[in-house]
Amino acid sequence: MEYLSGRPKVKVLEEKENYLKFVVDPLYRGYGITLGNALRRVLLSSIRGYGIYAVEISGITHEFTSIPHVYEDVPEIIFNLKQVIIKGSLDRDKLHLKVKGEKEVKASDFDPNPNIKIVNPDQHLFTITDKKGEVEITAYVKRGFGYNLESENKEKGFPINTIFMDTIFSPIRKVNFEVSSSDVAPFPKREKLVMEIYTNGAINPRKALKEASEILKYYMGIISEFKEEEVKKELSVELLPIPSRIKNILRKEGIETVTQLKKLVNSGDIKDIRGIGEKSIEEIREVLFKTEEAVEEPSFFSKPIDELMDEFALTDEELMRLKEGGIKTLKDLLGYSASDLLSDKFELPSKRVKRIENKLRKWNLFLRKEKKK
Secondary structure, three states: OEEOOOOOEEEEEEEEOOEEEEEEEEEOOOHHHHHHHHHHHHHHHHOEEEEEEEEEEOOOOOOOOEOOOEOOEHHHHHHHHHOOOEEEOOOEEEEEEEEEOOEEEEHHHOOOOOOEEEOOOOOEEEEEOOOOOEEEEEEEEEEEEOEEOHHHHOOOOOOOOOEEOOEEOOOEEEEEEEEEEOOOOOOOOOEEEEEEEEEOOOOOHHHHHHHHHHHHHHHHHHHHOOOOOOOOOOOEHHHOOOOHHHHHHHHHOOOOEHHHHHHHHHHOHHHHOOOOOHHHHHHHHHHHHHOOOOOOOHHHHOOEHHHHOOOOOOOHHHHHHHHHOOOOEHHHHHOOOHHHHHOOOOOOOHHHHHHHHHHHHHOOOOOOOOOOO
């Protein structure tokens, strides 16, 4: 038997290309179902994969129709496209095929794409029944996790004849586990966990297990680092390092404490105060941030950068660079300027930084000011 880790010992019982069976033994009572449930849920819900989520078929404007000289109708073709298993390297991509003449069309008939590998090239798509038949298809591919309904996949900016579909992104087919008495002699009152992972071939099951374990480790780490926040006394606006002119304006408006100022900034009502412009508002936000008096709920600022991945349209590589550079939460991100994000440390493209700035602006937040040269 092969060992994956230390104590408790993890033994691989059986391993194939798309299947892994392993045992964790010995465990304290109750830990078998705890670990089994947690791993199973993460494996089924949070391992990212690729799938076709939209398709254009030449000459077809909606799915409830048929194609001349093609045996299958459009709904059946869409169903077959959903079965195509894909490995990809980009967050979004396309597949294209154009076929003529009488033949069975399979997934292997898609034009070669260096960024995409079709795991099941023999997957049947449709059959052209006459030599006059001609079909052209563009299939849109993206990365995601879990299961998306057609309504969740719909996006703007696509041609009017685009047909969106449900997509199974998860590369995990099935996860089983069983808890029973330990086989280790010195521990008769302990238990063991036997687990099976089935994938669709787009990911190695051992890699999927490692990925799921890392996800759990990350979230457990957040909980282990939790510290009860001290109750803060009311801090006077007079103590903030902001210009006297702004303090005088706030005093006239009856804003005396940092809590009152936070509410004013958070609601956006500060824009209605005469004499305080955008530049002053940005300065106030930065001061509040530096004094750890957040303009939103603390839990919002502590949101992991992973959970903002889609909001900021980050790729996996970009997310990894941010985390390696010390940006693990929204609060960490706000401590950097646009130039910092563009630097060699993070190497974010300018369009991504612009996206981040625009999204933050909608939340009444800003990146750190650029240092004066």
